[in-house]
Amino acid sequence: MNNIKYLIWSCLWIISMTSCKKMDSTYKEYVVPSGIVYPGKVVEANFKSGLNEAQLNWNRGSDPKVTKARVYWNYYKDSIDVPMPIDQSNVSCTIKDLEENFYTFIIKTLDDDGHISVPVEVSGGVLGERFKSSLSNRTAAPKVNIDNSVSITFTPVNSTSDLVKSEIEYTSVNDQVKTVTIDSNVNSILIDDYKLGSTYKMRTYFMPETAFESIVSSDETYTITKLNKQEWKIAGYSSFYNTDTPAKMIDGNPATRWGTLSPHVYPHFFTVDFGVQRTLSSFSLWRQTPSNEEGPNEVQFLGSDDNINFVDLGNYPFNRQSSAEQIYQLAEPKTFRYLKVRQINGPKAYVVMGEFDVTAKF
Template identity: 30%
Template sequence: MKMIKYFIGLLVAGLFMLACTKQDDYKKFTEGGEVVYPARVDSIIVQPGNKRLQLRLVLGSDPSVNKAKVYWGNRQDSLVLDIVRTTANDTLNVLISNLTEGVYNFEVYTYDTKGNISVVRNATGAVYGDDYASTLTNRVVKSLVKAPTGNVVITWMAPLPGEKLIEMKYKDLNGLDKTVNVPGGQLVTEISDYQDETTLSYRTIFAPDSNAYDTYIMPYVEKKLPVFEREFLKSGFNELILPTDVREGGFGWLMPFLWNGVYTGNGFATQPNKPLPVWFTFDMGVSYRINRFMFWMPSDRIFAKESVKSFEIWGSNDPNPDGSWDSWTYLRTCVSIKPSGQPVPTNSAADVAAAAAGQEFIMPDGIPKTRYIRIKVLANWGNGPFQAIGELTFYSKDR
């Protein structure tokens, strides 16, 4: 029994000593007071730049935080910043320069007024430089053409990654410099208010990251802008039959086929066996000054048969309803030219190509604006019994 009491006494003494030891250890770690960790930064926004970057340190609401320390380059470089509060949640901008191109890891700590240090907040970001810049180039213009409206349509090649925008400069209708920013990635751009035959300058601006601190700006590239000219809208054209006009010939070749946009189909054919000259009239819907027009022969009788060879074009804004000529203004005489000069009905490859492309007639300077057109046919290519035209397209410099 004495032996059992002895062992129980040893056990109790051991447990008491163990308890005292643990208690002493706790006191050892809390000497000097409880450990305090000030609030670390809420978040870090990394803004990549050219051989530099900016860290945006979003601070918490802990009012005791008065310093921040940033480490980078495996802690070989650091920066200490004083924090001056302006609002409950401030953002501290830290610009770090003279960096080499590459990826960096940043460690950010905050300190309070008693010198306590926070838990670390990490961030990773890239720095760009000459290697990146060497991969950049201005966007390439695939084509620069006039639309039927007279506007210039620029079609671009595919963009490089990181394209932010394309900056374009040109002179407007008043001769003033105008700047337009084309959104990055846009493939087609249209401009209308440009001054004829001036220069379009453009350059591409790159941002390597959506949060980039710096952009990369390419040198300007120049392109010549064309003379403004627009096609008359054929949707406004209508046949106008006046008392002295020749009618359609009953072949199914109707006058509206002259402006239906089909260059290889039927055109307009007049009544047969009418002595020349004969004339017909149509309404363009709006009064404009004609700069030039294109003329196509019917594709089944180029430089032959009843295809019109020579004609006059007249204009009016208020034609006399009796069909007389006193309200009409002569504009010019047009003669179709056969490239090969070979006799009818022989056509060379050049003749066929010219007919398919259409023949252009430039109008004299100073002619008046006109809404109504009268075509007076003087001759056809094969002395055929009627007169046939395939298609007509008119252009104006009026805006």
């Protein structure tokens, strides 16, 4: 019995050895006698985008034989070589002229003998004109002061915003082109040498989390047509009720109201003093928002230089059922220091209104 078991095991051993020899013969041509040499691969590779650019950064690793890296993209159709000096631990390269798209970059290191490391992949989206066109300038409200300086107020920037800063490029009274920078934490500036009647350009810089440089919005051109209402005064009025003073008409908030006394009847009026003569091109009125319909049906505008003698600028309809700004454009600009707004008739004996403004020409 033992002889039979021995004979069976002997046959199995012979078959196994024969198979192994055949396998060795099959793969012999693919075996490298001294083994395959792989240079040390790059470490901690990462990707950042610029405008139609990609920046790759990595640590060179500890292999002293590595002399350069080769970066591939577009499915190995494009590549560049990046030197990796032994004394430079951090390495970076910038790839320019890329289309706005998502890319996978493959990084391999090489030594002087031509050995190539295992690949390291890093991916990311390259920003381009589509992204740039989606950027909006920071909202700004420029106003001309009595002394002809310009105040610009900006909307506050959310702490999570990518907005870094804005630039305003303007023409000075000496016809010099100047640029002022407004950091994201600054909400207002004063320009005391602005050439009134000229335009200014604005651009805004953004730093997305995936970017290595700021992406700048396109320049936009603006014209200043508003006056600083905080410097205006009420120079006359027909009446007001309780705390509903005519000063509420120039406080910048249509939700506050001027209301006249109920015993008084139409016409009602208030007069605004701009502080200096201004060339006016349009007037604006709001009812008290959002839904007060106790405004007039008809209004009249009158201009004056002394608050005594007034020039009739015309009668206009007022839609007391609308909360929108109602704009009245003059056929040609007129220059006055005082502007009287009269309410001619309406559904009640008294009147309630929300806000008044003008646009000026310089």
